Amino acid sequence: TEKTMDKLVALCKGRGFVYAGSEIYGGLANSWDYGPLGVELKNNIKRAWWRKFVQENPYNVGLDSAILMNPQVWVASGHVATFNDPLIDCKACKTRHRADKLVEEWHTANNITGVAVEAMTNDALVNYIKEKGITCPNCGKAEFTDIRKFNLMFKTFQGVTEDSAAQIYLRPETAQGIFVNFKNIQRTTRRKVPFGVAQVGKSFRNEITPGNFIFRIREFEQMELEFFCKPGTDLEWFNYWRAYCHDWLLKLGLKEESLRLRDHEKEELSHYSNATTDFEFLFPFGWGELWGVADRTDYDLKAHQTTSGESMEYFDPETNEKYIPYVIEPSLGADRVLLAFLIDAYDEEIVDAEKNDTRVVLRLAPALAPIKCAVLPLSKKLSEQAEAVYHQLQKHFMVDFDDAGSIGKRYRRQDEIGTPYCLTFDFDSVEDGCVTVRDRDTMTQERVKIGELVPYLEEKMAF
Ligand code: ATP
Known part of the structure; x- marks a missing residue:
């Protein structure tokens, strides 16, 4: 069956992933709110990014810089003149x-x-x-x-007077917060080049042609890494991060065939870039940029050195050389990649063509699924004991509890929101201390001891 944006948007709205913004007032064009399931999915995506790019990576540290910055930042970055x-x-x-x-x-x-x-x-x-x-x-x-x-920059005013002296901007990218803190971070962490700084946060662009649901919006979240390395080693690191990003997407279940890595040709490169690859995803409306990976040379740090008058040079203690590091920048939109994960995960299975019975399944990777498992008592008589299992698991994961309707209907409700495991608590559970674990994708069922559920599920969540 056909995957259309309309079906996905309807599912998102109907199940509480994404609602139209300010809906009771007729909305605000192209603004969207993440509902109870959407916020879980988005948090899981951001966490998965942070995990691989900060926690598990030997080179990188994190940052959370302010959205509002000195307007000179945007003069230095070129956004005032050319954005x-x-x-x-x-x-x-x-x-x-x-x-x-x-x-x-x-x-x-x-x-x-x-x-x-x-x-x-x-x-x-x-x-x-x-x-x-x-x-x-x-x-x-x-x-x-x-x-x-x-x-494209949103303007606002800081302080009480609305004159041009007080005019500032909402940041159109998170990257500049990293560049202006380069010296702070290098000094305080005593990192040696190469090292990287990662940041997740809101960015704002007054886009002329927003649309395609959450593909292009005016308020969005970015996950950006600025990786500082020695000039001359930049192309090596560019290839390292290009492969690292690719691997991250595939590990989280994005299909290889929905992705294409488009390397910019020489004539297409920005004047300051040595290499750029656009990761493009096949959206229902066509190929669209998902992740931009660019070798930005020393363009940004140099620009800040010139505009601020502060040195951005790094002293290499091993070679006694001074230089402005080169930068590799992988920049990913959280909302855009969330849409990509949803599109790839959306599946319809015809169960009974005559009865027009279709099973809608979101085949999200367990690490990304908003709800990790649902506890389903087979009979209302078992609700109390099943609830104890639910409370136990809640300490570790986002878990659902559902005792309304037939077990088949309850499975379908969980399939539709991407819950990878349903745990059925039946009359035998009282005797043997086990539940039946049903796998969303293989539909296989397995008896698992209640006391072993946490490590069992944790292993499934690993990526
Ligand atoms: P486009 O050509 O689509 O406008 P861009 O080249 O301006 O994108 P970048 O400035 O490289 O985008 O931003 C890095 C990433 O941030 C993009 O790959 C995308 O994932 C995300 N992004 C940029 N603009 C938006 C937006 N308006 N809405 C949602 N995500 C965005």
């Missing part, structure tokens, strides 16, 4: 488009590859659109306005 989307309007139907996206979509529709759209100037974009006769996807006409630039 702009090229906008173009259709003269006929007045629809607004991002010129670069218009071209990219046209390329996809016509199977054209190898054109570096990101590197095109405004004039080049306009000429290209004219020359190729690209039409408005909304009305089919080919009459566009000139391109205007629109800065």
